[in-house]
Amino acid sequence: MAQPRSLFEKIWERHSITTNEAGQTLLFIDRHFCHELSFHAFNMLHGNDRKVRHPERTFAIPDHYTPTTGLDDADYVDGDTQALVQNLINNAKRNKLNLFGLDDERRGIIHVVGPEQGITQPGTIIVCGDSHTSTHGALGALAFGIGASDVSHVLATQTLWQPKPKSMRVTVSGKRSIGVTAKDVILAIIGHIGAAGGTGHVIEYAGPVIESLSVDERLTICNMSIEAGARAGMIAPDEETYSYLRDRPFAPQGAEWEKAESFWRSLPSDSDAEFDREVTLDAASIEPMVTWGTSPEDVLPVGGRIPDPALETDTKRQDILNRKMDYMGLTPGQQISDIKVDRVFIGSCTNSRIEDLRDAASILKNRTISIPAIIVPGSGLIRAQAEQEGLDKIFEAAGVDWRPAAGCSMCIGVNGDFVNNGERCASTSNRNFEGRQGRGARTHLVSPAMAAATAVTGHFTDVRDMEQN
Numbered sequence: 001m002a003q004p005r006s007l008f009e010k011i012w013e014r015h016s017i018t019t020n021e022a023g024q025t026l027l028f029i030d031r032h033f034c035h036e037l038s039f040h041a042f043n044m045l046h047g048n049d050r051k052v053r054h055p056e057r058t059f060a061i062p063d064h065y066t067p068t069t070g071l072d073d074a075d076y077v078d079g080d081t082q083a084l085v086q087n088l089i090n091n092a093k094r095n096k097l098n099l100f101g102l103d104d105e106r107r108g109i110i111h112v113v114g115p116e117q118g119i120t121q122p123g124t125i126i127v128c129g130d131s132h133t134s135t136h137g138a139l140g141a142l143a144f145g146i147g148a149s150d151v152s153h154v155l156a157t158q159t160l161w162q163p164k165p166k167s168m169r170v171t172v173s174g175k176r177s178i179g180v181t182a183k184d185v186i187l188a189i190i191g192h193i194g195a196a197g198g199t200g201h202v203i204e205y206a207g208p209v210i211e212s213l214s215v216d217e218r219l220t221i222c223n224m225s226i227e228a229g230a231r232a233g234m235i236a237p238d239e240e241t242y243s244y245l246r247d248r249p250f251a252p253q254g255a256e257w258e259k260a261e262s263f264w265r266s267l268p269s270d271s272d273a274e275f276d277r278e279v280t281l282d283a284a285s286i287e288p289m290v291t292w293g294t295s296p297e298d299v300l301p302v303g304g305r306i307p308d309p310a311l312e313t314d315t316k317r318q319d320i321l322n323r324k325m326d327y328m329g330l331t332p333g334q335q336i337s338d339i340k341v342d343r344v345f346i347g348s349c350t351n352s353r354i355e356d357l358r359d360a361a362s363i364l365k366n367r368t369i370s371i372p373a374i375i376v377p378g379s380g381l382i383r384a385q386a387e388q389e390g391l392d393k394i395f396e397a398a399g400v401d402w403r404p405a406a407g408c409s410m411c412i413g414v415n416g417d418f419v420n421n422g423e424r425c426a427s428t429s430n431r432n433f434e435g436r437q438g439r440g441a442r443t444h445l446v447s448p449a450m451a452a453a454t455a456v457t458g459h460f461t462d463v464r465d466m467e468q469n
């Protein structure tokens with residue numbers, strides 16, 4: 001009788017070409033995304049006089065350094081960043097890659113565009129020189145970030161040597177309460193297992209709460225797998241996945257669709273599949289969350305209080321907490337809802353999809369913001385959809401800076417959108433380490449609805465206390 005296998009094992013085995021003496025497996029790679037920082041890999045490739053093995057499987061999308069105020073020369077922060085963008089475009093043209101260039105309405109953040117275009121499909125292996133490649137696992141793919149020399153290897157061979165990670169299943173049971181979003185669920189998971197809780201593992205998210213999520217919400221969950229230390233995050237494909245993918249430009253069409261769907265239906269983990277680690281979380285215990293420290297594991301419900309390092313018995317841990325507290329400018333015992341915020345960022349590959357923007361609009365409608373806030377759509381198509389739905393009018397009436405061009409923006413702050421030194425930002429992105437959004441920036445990770453509520457009141461506010469329009 002065949003051994004029961006998990007979703008991860010089924011994909012891994014199907015892509016295994018050979019295994020070496022060191023126990024590493026050579027995997028076939030179905031899709032490869034490149035952004036501006038892939039230039040090292042292209043330099044290596046060209047330096048070795050190699051060509052891209054499968055240009056049709058390789059996608060180039062500038063997103064990190066592109067401005068969001070517009071795409072004219074004057075919108076770039078400087079000539080160096082513009083050169084990085086142009087370099088990617090030149091490499092894509094030279095190697096005849098699929099290019100989503102500056103004048104292409106489909107362009108946006110790689111991890112938003114891939115699923116949106118149907119490039120991301122169940123059962124595939126997807127890589128990119130970017131840690132948040134884990135996002136694509138939401139559609140039942142095995143997707144992970146790789147380093148520059150690996151990018152060069154994939155460009156040249158469409159294969160990659162990898163040690164086989166362990167498997168972990170995180171089951172979210174019960175039912176989400178009103179006001180609790182996918183962002184709150186993943187922050188609660190990371191708070192529960194810790195920022196290193198998934199190290200060396202591929203996480204499969206499962207259970208009734210995960211199954212009830214839309215694809216946009218699943219993308220938010222898998223996006224942050226890397227913040228739990230995991231190699232990748234995945235969710236089994238189901239009816240929600242198939243209906244999301246149907247008729248997307250890069251999805252199979254006609255008879256090919258039937259074949260693909262029948263294969264996709266064979267992918268979910270067998271009922272008796274075993275995992276190296278199992279974790280269960282009850283959704284009833286999850287509330288709207290806010291991170292307070294410099295790791296996503298430093299997270300509390302919005303009604304919580306900042307921890308007191310003096311109560312910590314482990315002195316090493318006490319030092320770490322003191323440092324976090326100092327950097328974030330917080331005091332022990334402070335009520336989260338009393339923390340005043342300087343600015344708000346709604347965007348990034350975690351939360352810049354249409355459902356995120358609708359969530360933000362439901363709070364901002366007929367209200368005015370009291371602190372600066374920018375909203376950056378994840379792709380040009382999301383921007384167009386939001387404008388068709390009139391969300392831009394809601395944002396602008398509230399006083400929000402609705403950006404015309406998609407990109408990573410204030411998530412990483414390398415395109416000119418950054419948080420000033422010492423400022424506190426409520427951000428829907430995924431990383432809150434020191435300086436992530438700019439030198440001295442203090443980042444608090446929240447959901448789009450929580451970010452919008454904070455923009456209105458100027459301090460962290462329980463979104464459940466605000467009427468949603």
Ligand code: SF4
Nearest residue numbers: 132348349408411412
């Ligand atoms: S939005 Fe942020 S996390 Fe996502 S790819 Fe861009 S820089 Fe990385």
